[in-house]
Amino acid sequence: MAFKKDFLWGGATAANQYEGAYDVDGKGLSTADVITQGSLKEARKITWKNPKTGETGYIPLSMNTKEMKFPEGAQPSVLDGYYYPSHEATDFYHHYQEDIKDMAEMGFKCFRMSINWSRIFPNGDDEEPNEKGLEFYDKVFKELKKYNIEPLVTLSHYETPLNLTIKYGGWKDRRLIDFYVHYAETVMKRYKGLVKYWLTFNEINCMSMMPFMAGGIMNPSPQNIAQGAHNQFVASALTVKAGHEIDPNNKVGQMLAFSATYPYTCDPADQIYVIEQMHNTLFYSDVQTGGRYPEYKLQEYKRNGIKLDDNPIDYELIKDYSADFLSFSCYSSSTVTTHKEDIPSGRGNFVMGIKNPYLKESEWGWATDPYVLRYALNTLWDRYHKPLWIVENGLGAVDKISSDGKIHDDYRIDYLKQNINSMRDAVNIDGIDLMGYEMWGCIDLVSAGTGQMSKRYGFVYVDRDDKGNGTLKRIPKDSFYWYKKVIASNGEDLTD
Helix, strand or coil: CCCCCCCEEEEECCHHHHCCCCCCCCCCCEHHHHECCCCCCCCCEEEEECCCCCCEEEEECCCCHHHCCCCCCCEECCCCCCCCHHHCCCCHHHHHHHHHHHHHHHCCCEEEEECCHHHHCCCCCCCCCCHHHHHHHHHHHHHHHHCCCEEEEEEECCCCEHHHHHHHCHHHCCHHHHHHHHHHHHHHHHCCCCCCEEEEECCHHHHCCCHHHHHCCCCCCHHHHHHHHHHHHHHHHHHHHHHHHHCCCCEEEEEEECCEEEECCCCHHHHHHHHHHHHHHHHHHHHHCCCCCCHHHHHHHHHHCCCCCCCHHHHHHHHHCCCCCEEEECCCEEEECCCCCCCCECCCCCCCCECCCCCEECCCCCEECCCHHHHHHHHHHHHHCCCEEEEECCCCECCCCCCCCCCCCHHHHHHHHHHHHHHHHHHHCCCCCEEEEEEECCECCCCCCCCCCCCECCCEEECCCCCCCCCCCEEECHHHHHHHHHHHCCCCCCCC
16 A cells, blocks of 8 residues: 555645634634635735724735735724625534534544634733633544544644734734744643644745735735744744643644746756745745755845844754644646746736646646646655645635536546545655645635635535625535545545
8 A cells, every 4th residue: 555554634724714703702803804805816805994094995915025015004904895704714613513524424534723823812912811712622622532533733824813913013023932832832731632733834934925824914024024934933943842841742743835846948047946936935844844044045134134033042942843744735836937928827826937838727727737746745855854744735616516416526536636646656656754635625615815715625515605695504525425435445546
C-alpha cells in the first residue's frame, strides 16, 4: 500500500467560513465579520466607519496591498445594507452533531477545524476566557472522540479579534504575541487529551498578500507586513514550546499556502523569476519550520530599509521551537514569465501569473494540475525533511441538484482522483513522509476568496445561496460515497 496504516484521511473547514453564530453566546467580532460577499468579478469589501464623523465606506479586499489602506480615523465595522457571509455561514454551530455524523459515515480519520479566537476571548486581550465559547468546543471535540475522529485544530484562521485590529493595529504590534500565547495556552490546557494536533496560523504566508485577513493589519506597509510576520513567528515558537510543556503528546505544526510556480518559457530569466516568486512563499516556512531567517530575506529587508522590532531571544525561540510538522494548502499551480507581450493572463481571483496552455481551468479560473501535489511534496520534503500534511486541496464548483434529488459531482471526483494519484506517486516513488490528506470544505461552506456559497467544495451539499437564503439542509453528493470508498481502501480504490 502507498499510504501507511494510520494515514489521516479527512476534510477541512474554518470557523469563519463554516461555523456561523457570529454574535452568539458571548462571541466577539473578528476581522472576518466585517468582510462582505463578493464574486469572481467583484472583490469582497471590508466595511468601515469613522466613529467621530459618522462617515462610512469600504475598501476592496485585494492582493494589491496599496489598495488596502484605511482612511484616517476609519475603523472596520459591521454596517447596515451589506451582506456578511461569515455571520451565518453554514451554521456548524447548530449542526455540529449532524455534520460530524456525516464525516463518520464517510470514515473520516481526521477533521481539520479552527477555533474562533474571538469566541474564546471576545476582545482578544481579555484576561479571562468566555466559558460559553469553551463549552461549545468541548462538545465538538467530545462528539469527534465518540466517532474516533482526530481533530486537527487551527488556532488562528483568518479571524483576528476585531478589537486587536482597532486598538493595536493588528499583528504589527508585539503585544499581540502575549495575547495569542495566552489564548493558545488556555485552549491547549482545556482540551488536553481531546486534541493533540495543532496549527498556529492558517496560510501564514498570506501576510504578504492579504495582511488584513492574515493579521488584522490596517496599514499594510512593507514595514508593518514584515513586523506582523515576525511577531507571528515568535508567537508560533512560544506556542510550540507551551504545547510540548502542556502535553508531551502535542504536535504543533505550521500551515503554508503553496502553489507550484512554473516558468512560461525556457528563457533563463523566467527561471530566475520563478525562484524569486518561490522565495515569497518559502521564506515563511524557512523561518517557522526551518528555524532561521534566510539570507535572501535579510538582504531584501536591508535593501528596503526594513528594521524589525525584535530581540535576540526571538531568534533563539524560532530556532529551538520550530514546527513539528509542515502542513499546507495546495489547489493549483501558476505560471509566470518576464515576457509580457501577447500572453494571456490567468483569471482566478488568487491566481497570479498567466494562463498555462497545458492545463484546464475551473469555473473560477484555477488551473487543474494533475502533478501539483507531487511537485509540492517533493519541494517541501527536500527543503525541510519534516513530516508533511496536506490540509487543504479541493475543487470549487457550481453544484446543482438534479431531477432525481441528487448532486452528481463527477468533475469533483475526477479532480480528487488526479490529486490523490499525484500524492501517491510522491509517497510510492519519492518516499515522502506524508501524515494525511484533508479535503477542503468537506461540508459546503463560504468561499474565502469570493465570499460565495455558489463556489462549493464539499462532499455534502448545504442548501444556502449567495444571499444567505436556504434551509441549511444537508444532502450528500456522489463524491460523498466515492470518498467513503477511498478511505475504506486507504486510497487504493479510486474507481467511480
